[in-house]
Amino acid sequence: MAAAILGDVSRGDPESLTIGWLYPELMNIYGDRGNVLTLYQRARWRGLQAEVVDLDKGATRAMDRVDIFFFGGGQDREQALVYDDLIETKAVPLARALEEGAVILAICGGYQLLGHYYQTAEGQRFPGLGLLDVRTEAGPRRCIGDVVVDVDPELGLTPPTLVGFENHSGRTFLGSGARPLGRVRRGRGNNEEDGTEGAVANNIFGSYLHGSLLPKNPHLADLMIERAKRCRLPRLDDRLELAAHRWILEREAARRPLGDARAR
Amino acid sequence: MVTPRRRLAVLAGKATGALSRATRRGGGTTFPGDVARAIDPQVLRRLIGDLRGGAILITGTNGKTTTARLVAGLLQGMGARVVTNRAGSNLIYGATAAAVAGAGLDGRLRADWGVFEIDEATLPAAVEETRPVAVVVGNLFRDQLDRYGELELLARTIQGALERLPEGGRAVLNADDPRVGEIGLGLPRPPLWYGVEDRSVSLSELPHAADARTCPHCGARLEFSAVYVGHDGVYACPNRDFARPAPEVVATSVTLDGLDRICIEVGGVRVEAPLGGLYNVYNVLAAFSVGTVLGLNQHFMAESLKKAVAAFGRQERFERRGRRFTIMLAKNPTGFNEILRESERADGRHFLIGLNDRIADGRDVSWIWDVDFELLAGRAEVVVPSGVRAHDMALRLKYAEVTAATEPEPDLGLALDRLTEATPEGGDAYLLCTYTAMLDLRALLVQRGWLRPYWAT
Incomplete structure (x- = not known):
């Protein structure tokens, strides 16, 4: 896979960015559009030709030229509706695209579906795509609240934090083939036990963070575009993005002595 | 008995x-x-x-x-x-x-x-x-x-x-x-x-x-x-x-x-x-x-x-300093889209958007990314992002390319002053708020003597 990432430059045109949105109608719970919009605008603002391709049920159009896939979360009913289609029509072209160097960001339900399986409270296992070395089990209660993550230094992000909002009951555990996206300074993260949040393996990114994730974490958005296009991007004026990022950091820092006190 | x-x-x-x-x-x-x-x-x-x-x-x-x-x-x-x-x-x-x-x-x-x-x-x-x-x-x-x-x-x-x-x-x-x-x-x-x-x-x-x-x-x-x-x-x-x-x-x-x-x-x-x-x-x-x-x-x-009157904070109107203000409550994407459409029908151009994240508003503000704020792009002359999460609101407007958006102003009173100044006399201004932002704003308006307290409406 590493060789493919380094060696293959045939994917896409350097002047354009194609974003493939997996199930925009059904897997779009609470603000997932913000992630797609952030990638789209940040590419456009740098003069790239940006395009969003909707990958609804049955659609595989243009999956071979997608630079970045986005896979959001859904409510249970919707998640059940996309499941068969994901396995039957998306799994193979998606795996091929990732091998060719495409990037994917998967949030919450999408993150879980990229892993080996999701196990319900009754012990029933639903196999996932197995693209990311993680497994998920139903947890006893929902993890809900603001999250601050100290991001994996290997990713070289500045500022070295991610901010977001989590709302999930699944507990996700990483295998040796994936590294955590970071460690939670605030919030519960992957599983409430090991202090990790999210997972990264090559160009595959999974996370529980909504918020939406990318608008307030523009450095992560740019990392994905740079990985997908194998280029360095010129800087943008991110004062507004970073002010919003910092505002969460400061509020969470101020709350710290209170333990887990909630916003009032 | x-x-x-x-x-x-x-x-x-x-x-x-x-x-x-x-x-x-x-x-x-x-x-x-x-x-x-x-x-x-x-x-x-x-x-x-x-x-x-x-x-x-x-x-x-x-x-x-x-x-x-x-x-x-x-x-x-x-x-x-x-x-x-x-x-x-x-x-x-x-x-x-x-x-x-x-x-x-x-x-x-x-x-x-x-x-x-x-x-x-x-x-x-x-x-x-x-x-x-x-x-x-x-x-x-x-x-x-x-x-x-x-x-x-x-x-x-x-x-x-x-x-x-x-x-x-x-x-x-x-x-x-x-x-x-x-x-x-x-x-x-x-x-x-x-x-x-x-x-x-x-x-x-x-x-x-x-x-x-x-x-x-x-x-x-x-x-x-x-x-x-x-x-x-x-x-x-x-x-x-x-x-x-x-x-x-x-x-x-x-x-x-x-x-x-x-x-x-x-x-x-x-x-x-x-x-x-x-x-x-x-x-x-x-x-x-x-x-x-x-x-x-x-x-x-x-x-x-024919004699119906809007409830408090829902299309509630008042006039001050020669401007006409309308408070509109918006708690979720569908409601917000509707009030944006209504303000469009009324040719509204001056806005304050108050976004809070208290329990009654929902602590997760992700939902603003599901609202079609793009409707304001090219039409609004001023949009003041305000409330506890003014920064998030400002960011949403930036990505919707609403160039009329000002810097975020978390303080509702200062934001209201900024909006009043930017609205020409005789003009209409719209105060779009989440639930607790509406309560805060109303309390402020009552304090200034611009509105009656809500239990008196």
């Missing part, structure tokens, strides 16, 4: 309410309910028993307060005495507080009707305790997932409550909402359906924030031949497994006159109300349907609705 315990509960509740108002801690719209219920947990059930007409409950994601106000207005127009929890305190404590406030010192509720807006999740308890003659379910949209959980679960909760309606209690349901349709089609007794039929006010496609896109039986994508508000419209499953129930009370010939007036025809009767927006067409239609269940005369209802 009034038990001593009930009387004590009522008296303690009333004293709490009086104290709360005297100390200016608010309108005393919930806490008296807590106190009364602590003394007599059955106090609401007992007070409701005094009503000569009965209780009417209004639930749904959007429009509860306005619909309840319209229904109460219809009944008051007939000379009936009505207790309402009109200040938006819509948990069981709020309903109890309203009943306590309406009771006399003898512990009896002196009213003919109780009209209560009820939080969706509270409906089972409210049905159980008030044994209503009518329950309106207006719509079900995504709203505060961190608080309510997923729509699916909420729909099942509401259905369970409606299944336990007493003999003689009628569900009054919006046929145009697929989730509400699903709930109603599963009920043992047929509900009264209402809906809109006028293609001229239909949107061209489902907005991004639409939730109920698929057939509850086969999962196929629903086909919409009209889209009115959010995912409310005229829908059918292509496999014929599910379709919008045929409404009995139908609004046709819809005319929207900015924020000033809506006009519809219902069963051959022209109905007009001084409210703005298609969502208010649904609110008026819901009230009209409740009146139909109660056997009110249609012409009387039409006359009465």
